[in-house]
Amino acid sequence: MGTGPTKRMTMERIYLDNAATSWPKPESVYQAVDHAQRVIGAAVGRGNYKNVVEALRLVENTRGQVAQLINAASRQCISFGFNGTDTLSTAIFGLLKPGDHVVTSTVEHNSVLRPLKHLEATGVIEVTYVPCDQYGCFAIDDVVNAVKSDTRLVALIHVSNVTGSIQPIDDLKSRISKSGNLQTRFLLDAAQSLGHLAIDVQAIGCDILCAPGHKGLLGPLGTGVLYVNQDVADEIQPLRFGGTGTDGSVEFQPTETPDKFESGNLNLPGIAGLNAGIQFLNSEQGKAAHKNWRSLSQLLLDGLLSIDGITIQGKPTLQDRVGVFSISIAGIDCRDAAGILDSTWSIQTRAGLHCAPMIHRALETEQQGGTLRLSVGLFNSEEQIKTTIDAIGELARANL
Ligand SMILES: Cc1ncc(COP(=O)(O)O)c(C=O)c1O
Incomplete structure (x- = not known):
């Protein structure tokens, strides 16, 4: 008879669930969250007093840091959301219209699959699910071959949250464009790659990138980033409408990014922590x-x-x-x-x-x-x- 498993003498927590959310965060992240709550203590863009100005400056600085990290053309391309799912829903529901065709893969997370399944089941869109091999990787040829004249979106995961395998996405956009499908937008779900792998949205021709701020970027839970190429931003309707802290006299939702996608108070403590997380990664x-x-x-x-x-x-x-x-x-x-x-x-x-x-x-x-x-x-x-x-x-x- 075996003696049973050997219990450890000390029971220090061994956290191996970083794909769900990274933990611990760098000390500077905790301090930045605390500072935003205790000292800044103001709503971004709501008012003109000095704490509001500081809050806005911090948010814009973070936007710039995210833009730099992924080589976005400007920080205006970056909007903040509340997690990866939130930014994916904003992009998917905001872009797709009745009659559109979408190519995705069987590797995807539910935060891509479920919005697409919902739109498919309600008869709004048609979806092609590209299969994967024994390593849990789709083939670039299969993705390109699945694109049709009415394909509006190719939505793909960068790194699988199940297998950890990096997917072959580098040449995708240029191959789709070469085949003449100029209206097809490429969305990358970078939930498991941003912060871990170098990503250059311009080099890979990524139109939309969605990622949580709380995984590889080391920010707090409750943060997400949405990159939308400026040439494509007009094509995406916002999911949420409301106050943006900018010109309140205008009765309609702003049409410019990032305001367009950032209705309601921003998560300042979260964004402050995200700022510190990215600074840590660059140090x-x-x-x-x-x-x-x-x-x-x-x-x-x-x-x-x-x-x-x-x-x-x-x-x-x-x-x-x-x-x-x-x-x-x-x-x-x-x-x-x-x-x-x-x-x-x-x-x-x-x-x-x-x-x-x-x-x-x-x-x-x-x-x-x-x-x-x-x-x-x-x-x-x-x-x-x-x-x-x-x-x-x-x-x-x-x-x-
Ligand atoms: C590949 C992938 N996409 C999207 C998400 C959703 O991110 P969030 O949990 O921040 O909503 C996750 C989260 O695990 C993920 O692994």
Whole structure:
């Protein structure tokens, strides 16, 4: 009889759910949120007193930082939302009209799939779902071949939140344009890539980019960024209408970005934290943390590969992926595995479909209730990753 899992002596939290939201944040992020709440304490654009001016300056500075990060033509291309889903809904519902055709993939997250499914089910649009291979990657040829003369939108994920695999999107826009489909807009869901991978929206011809501010950008929950190329901005109707803190005498919603998409009070504490998060990423400390994240991801990948009874989804080499790993452990349900990892070792992972049901059909992980996902963060330590490898090894051996 086995002795059962070895309980750790100290139960320090090992957080490996950074694909859901990054934690911890850099200290400067907590301080910036606190400062915005305690000291600035004003509503952006509402009034002219000095705290309002400071709030506005901070928001505009953050807009500029996001623009610079993705090489947007100007900061006017950047609007703030409340999470990735919010910015995706703004773009998808704002752009599409009756009769439009959309190309997307089976790799997508529900925040892309559900708006599209809703519009498809209500007869507004037609959707083509491009399949993925055994690594959970779609093929660029399949996407390009699916584009038709009435394709208004190609909406694709940059990095899968299930497999961590980087998708082949670099030449997409130029190939679509070359085939003559000049009205087709390219939306990139950069939820799992922004902050982790370099993104140049002009180089890849991305018309719309949506991302949370609370994952790779290290900002607080409640933040999201929407990039819309200025040539395309007029084509997207706002989702929310209301006060924008600009000219209140005008009875209609502003038509210029970012005001057009930013009705209602902005999340100043969140944006202040996002500002500090991006500053951290650009700092020497941030670059070192990023390097740490890459080497710990490699360590975890190698460790998982060395354990019998483990199946790892996605590309086998780190250069084709980020530090998000979906695994199955033979003989144990992924939800039970997540529960044991948490209760015995205080290792926090996520089990299930990860809001991306279609990819699990392709990977044949749907029947088993999905996968166990471990997502490495910038501030994990080598010791934490080694403990995790040992714990998963014990779990796997106990169930072989
Ligand atoms: C690929 C992908 N897209 C969109 C989202 C939605 O982001 P949010 O949770 O900020 O709404 C997520 C969140 O996990 C994601 O992984």
